[in-house]
């Protein structure tokens with residue numbers, strides 16, 4: 009699967025991304041044909057049945073190709089895995105999601121509530137044998153494109169997250185609309201916008217009381233994906249800079265012979281080693297009690313390191329680092345995106361800080 013992801017990134021993503029951007033269209037056919045749409049789903053459901061460390065190796069390769077497309081596959085794979093584990097939803101959605109014929113989206117954020125997830129107000133109410141959802145979601149990736157969205161909702165007026173549930177909403181259901189699409193610094197081929205839900209019919213995935221835990225479990229896997237995607241972007245930036253600096257002559261020798269260039273790229277290489285160690289360690293701990301903090305360390309460090317790398321590598325190319333022909337300017341914008349998606353660095357610091365505070369041993 010890692011080799012398949014590397015070939016997909018090199019042969020189908022890198023040469024095509026400029027065209028996707030020009031057309032502003034999500035590459036559904038390429039994604040469906042990638043064979044990377046059921047990474048964590050069981051083999052008997054048609055999935056690849058990968059462990060988390062194996063899956064993260066796939067995401068590092070995808071991060072080399074294009075971090076925005078890789079992010080959309082991270083979200084889709086999280087949805088496919090959640091649906092495959094739920095008997096009723098699996099019967100309708102598991103096969104098409106795993107095959108990539110259908111796409112999955114995950115919707116937690118609202119216009120007034122991002123990091124503060126417990127402040128959401130979208131409301132799910134029981135309705136006969138199903139549920140109905142009313143509210144407005146923001147920053148919905150694959151808006152209008154995904155076929156089924158897992159939507160995190162409140163189910164009562166009680167403040168906090170104890171009543172939170174997760175429901176599945178179909179894009180084509182009555183009461184579902186996508187009126188606002190955002191224009192972004194890059195990756196306009198990935199539609200992101202707002203989703204209005206007006207008494208939309210929904211099926212229950214995680215019941216009230218279990219919703220926030222289910223959402224956070226999925227978000228931990230997604231955060232680890234993003235750390236691995238960051239390492240892929242980081243590795244690709246370094247490869248571009250080393251190749252360029254090995255060719256480009258200045259003052260009678262290749263740039264790469266200049267110690268100042270070597271020192272700059274040496275720091276990029278050290279950060280890459282650290283990123284890989286952090287995300288791989290986090291992947292091994294996913295699903296254990298140590299998972300959330302290990303993931304927070306990786307999500308805190310890897311996107312920041314990728315942004316530093318993209319900037320340093322772009323500087324190695326001088327003026328050429330700013331041209332669209334070289335991918336570094338785009339990588340800077342994508343690394344900024346990776347810092348925010350699935351929880352900012354400050355939110356990771358909160359997770360790490362709380363764990364430090366709770367493990368503090370009393371001193372005399």
Ligand SMILES: Cc1cc2nc3c(=O)[nH]c(=O)nc-3n(C[C@H](O)[C@H](O)[C@H](O)COP(=O)(O)OP(=O)(O)OC[C@H]3O[C@@H](n4cnc5c(N)ncnc54)[C@H](O)[C@@H]3O)c2cc1C
Pocket residue numbers: 083114115116117121122123124146147148149150200345348349350351352353354355358
């Ligand atoms: C490209 C992209 C795709 C996305 N896709 C999805 C999606 O598909 N589904 C979805 O649900 N969401 C999605 N999001 C939303 C994303 O999860 C949120 O943007 C993120 O959680 C941060 O929320 P916010 O942007 O509202 O920032 P805010 O929560 O408003 O935070 C603003 C700033 O304040 C800081 N801050 C907030 N609280 C604290 C605190 N307690 N201590 C210190 N600092 C703090 C933050 O770190 C940040 O720097 C996406 C975002 C992006 C950029």
